Amino acid sequence: MFSAILIEKSGTPPEVSATTVSEDALPEGDVTVDIAYSTLNYKDALAITGKSPVVRSFPMVPGIDLAGVVAESSHPDWSAGDKVVLNGWGVGETHWGGLAQRARVRGDWLIAQPAAFTARQAMAIGTAGYTASLCVEALAGHGLLPADGEILVTGATGGVGSVAIALLAAAGYTVAAATGKPAEAGYLKDLGASTVIDRAELAERGKPLQKERWAGVVDAAGSHTLVNASAQVRYGGAVAACGLAQGMDLPGTVAPFILRGVTLYGIDSVMAPTPRRIRAWERLARDLDPAALDTIATEVPLSEAIAAASRFIDGTVRGRLVVDVNR
Structure with missing residues (x-):
C-alpha cells in the first residue's frame, strides 16, 4: 500500500481524497518509481478541483510531474537506484501520475535527474x-x-x-x-x-x-x-x-x-521529444541558480495538496508548489 491523491469520479466537485492505494492497482509500465517529490501545476489544480476536464479516465492519481528513484525496471535504459524525473506525457491525465508515493510508467517517458539538482529542486522546477x-x-x-x-x-x-x-x-x-x-x-x-x-x-x-x-x-x-x-x-x-x-x-x-x-x-511541454527535454534541462542546470529555487518554491505535504489546489485556482499561489509525497 502507498499514499496517493485519488480522483475517483468526475463531477463538480469531483470525488477526490488523500488515501492509500494497493500497489496491485498501479497501471502498466516497465519502470516502477519510488517518488520523493511531486508538484502542483495549474493543470493539476484543474484536475483536482474539476474546473476543467483534464482527467480522461477514472480512477486517476493526478500529478504531471515526479522525481524519485527507480525501484524496478525492465526497460533497457533504467536500473534500480537510478534517479529520474518525469514531466508530462499524459501522466495525471490518462495515466496515473506523481501525487503519490509510487508510480509505474513507461521508461521512455523518463530522463535522468540532472546532477546539479536534488529531487526537491527538480520538482521546484517541474x-x-x-x-x-x-x-x-x-x-x-x-x-x-x-x-x-x-x-x-x-x-x-x-x-x-x-x-x-x-x-x-x-x-x-x-x-x-x-x-x-x-x-x-x-x-x-x-x-x-x-x-x-x-x-x-x-x-x-x-x-x-x-x-x-x-x-x-x-x-x-x-x-x-x-x-x-x-x-x-x-x-x-x-x-x-x-x-x-x-x-x-x-x-x-x-x-x-x-x-x-x-x-x-x-511551446508544448507534454509531448516534446526527449532530445528537446534534455536540452531544456541542460539549460536549467547550467543557468538556473539553485538558490533561486528557495525563492520560487513553497513546499506542502501530500496531505495538504487538495487544499493547495484550490488556492492555485483562486490565484493566490506565487511561484512553484512542491509536494513532499512522503508526509
Missing part, C-alpha cells in the same frame, strides 16, 4: 520551469541576443514566469515582468526582472500594431495578452507562447507577423 526553459530555448534559437532589447514575461509570478525571468536574467537578457500583483514587484526583481508592468496594460483589446517595445516575449496567458504582446514586438522578434491563463482565444490579426516579421513559437 513542468512549469521545464516549459520556461523550452521558451527560452526557442527565443535563443531564434537568434535573439541580450543586446537586441527587453524580453517581456507575462504571468510573471507564476511558475513558468518565475523560472523564465531567472533563466533570462542569468543569460544576460533585460527582462520586463507583467503581473497583476504589484505587491510582488520585489519578488520579481529579486529573480532578475529589471522592470515590472501592470498586466492590465495588455489584458484588453488593443490595436493590431502598437509601439515596438520587446525583442521577444514569453507568454503564459494567451488571449488579449498574447495578441497585445505580439503587436508590441520589434521587427524580426519572436514570441514563445506556452499558456492560456487568460484564455484559449486569440482575438487578433496577422499584422505583427506579416508586417514586422514576428515569429510565434508554440
Whole structure:
C-alpha cells in the first residue's frame, strides 16, 4: 500500500481524497518509481478541483510531474537506484501520475535527474520551469541576443514566469515582468526582472500594431495578452507562447507577423521529444541558480495538496508548489 491523491469520479466537485492505494492497482509500465517529490501545476489544480476536464479516465492519481528513484525496471535504459524525473506525457491525465508515493510508467517517458539538482529542486522546477526553459530555448534559437532589447514575461509570478525571468536574467537578457500583483514587484526583481508592468496594460483589446517595445516575449496567458504582446514586438522578434491563463482565444490579426516579421513559437511541454527535454534541462542546470529555487518554491505535504489546489485556482499561489509525497 502507498499514499496517493485519488480522483475517483468526475463531477463538480469531483470525488477526490488523500488515501492509500494497493500497489496491485498501479497501471502498466516497465519502470516502477519510488517518488520523493511531486508538484502542483495549474493543470493539476484543474484536475483536482474539476474546473476543467483534464482527467480522461477514472480512477486517476493526478500529478504531471515526479522525481524519485527507480525501484524496478525492465526497460533497457533504467536500473534500480537510478534517479529520474518525469514531466508530462499524459501522466495525471490518462495515466496515473506523481501525487503519490509510487508510480509505474513507461521508461521512455523518463530522463535522468540532472546532477546539479536534488529531487526537491527538480520538482521546484517541474513542468512549469521545464516549459520556461523550452521558451527560452526557442527565443535563443531564434537568434535573439541580450543586446537586441527587453524580453517581456507575462504571468510573471507564476511558475513558468518565475523560472523564465531567472533563466533570462542569468543569460544576460533585460527582462520586463507583467503581473497583476504589484505587491510582488520585489519578488520579481529579486529573480532578475529589471522592470515590472501592470498586466492590465495588455489584458484588453488593443490595436493590431502598437509601439515596438520587446525583442521577444514569453507568454503564459494567451488571449488579449498574447495578441497585445505580439503587436508590441520589434521587427524580426519572436514570441514563445506556452499558456492560456487568460484564455484559449486569440482575438487578433496577422499584422505583427506579416508586417514586422514576428515569429510565434508554440511551446508544448507534454509531448516534446526527449532530445528537446534534455536540452531544456541542460539549460536549467547550467543557468538556473539553485538558490533561486528557495525563492520560487513553497513546499506542502501530500496531505495538504487538495487544499493547495484550490488556492492555485483562486490565484493566490506565487511561484512553484512542491509536494513532499512522503508526509
